[in-house]
Amino acid sequence: RSDALVVGLAIPQWITPEFTWQATLNIALPLVMVALTGQFLPGVAVLRAAGYHSTPASPLITQSGLWSVLLAPFGCHGLTLAAITAAICTGKEAHENPAKRYVAGVSGGVFYLLLGLFGATLVSIFTAFPAALIAALAGLALLAAIGGALAGAMAVPDDREAALITFLVTASGMSFLGLSAAFWGLIFGIVAHLLLRMRRPRSRAARAAATPMASEPQESAAR
Missing domain, CATH: 1.10.287 (Helix Hairpins)
Structure with missing residues (x-):
């Protein structure tokens, strides 16, 4: 659907934050549990499967929490160890040398910033594609990571x-x-x-x- 395509830069809008105990109990705590169980646990498992056995989990959680507090006013409500992104960026496809695979994460961050400027355009493009096609592309991106993890397990x-x-x-x-x-x-x-x-x-x-x-x-x- 070409008529739904939107081309333009994203314009930031200021939203004054409001702190309430209800939001803390109903939103913040569930988000923490979801981050720990849905991102950090599988993310650490992905790191172990990729060969990073000496990477401690405690500093990862602590640093992610501190940066989440600092970046929350700019829209980053939860900086976590993303399991799917880690599976893509820590595998052999990123680099044969595990010490140089961080380049994939840095490059991904740069592209995130560029895509964020064209957020409305990107969303409209993905909306025009069939949902099955998007799921198939995501599956192909994770195929090697899933195969390697299953072989190791x-x-x-x-x-x-x-x-x-x-x-x-x-x-x-x-x-x-x-x-x-x-x-x-x-x-x-x-x-x-x-x-x-x-x-x-x-x-x-x-x-x-x-x-x-x-x-x-x-x-x-x-x-």
Whole structure:
């Protein structure tokens, strides 16, 4: 629909902030929970899957909170460790050398600023495209990241069931108690991992006890 296309620069509009306890309880706290469960948890997991095992999580959360406070008057109400963006910018597609992949994040920030100037034009362009096409483009961008994460999660045979449960619950898109599927996928995966780990020693002990009993008839026949 070319008639819906809007061409022009975005014009900032000043909005005087208003602080209320109702907004703090009904908006701020849920946003914090959504950021922690839907962005930071999967974002840290993406960093670990990309090979950044020594990156601590506490400074990331602290620095993001401080910058969110400073940038809130300019429209940035929540600066988080975006899981999808991290999956794209921390993979091998960004750079073979993990120490140089930060260039992808910096470049993305520059393009965000440029696209922000033409926000109305960008929204009108995406509105003109079919929703299925936008979803397909997003899926193609995440294809390599999803494949690499699944390969790493399924690499250890004893952890495959828990990893598969985590993936299925997260991909289901479920939401319960206001918490996203990424949080519940992590919870279900941890519970499955603990239950399966408790069951394995018992099965191994049973097999170890059955092995001598199975070998006794063979020894008797040899005699």
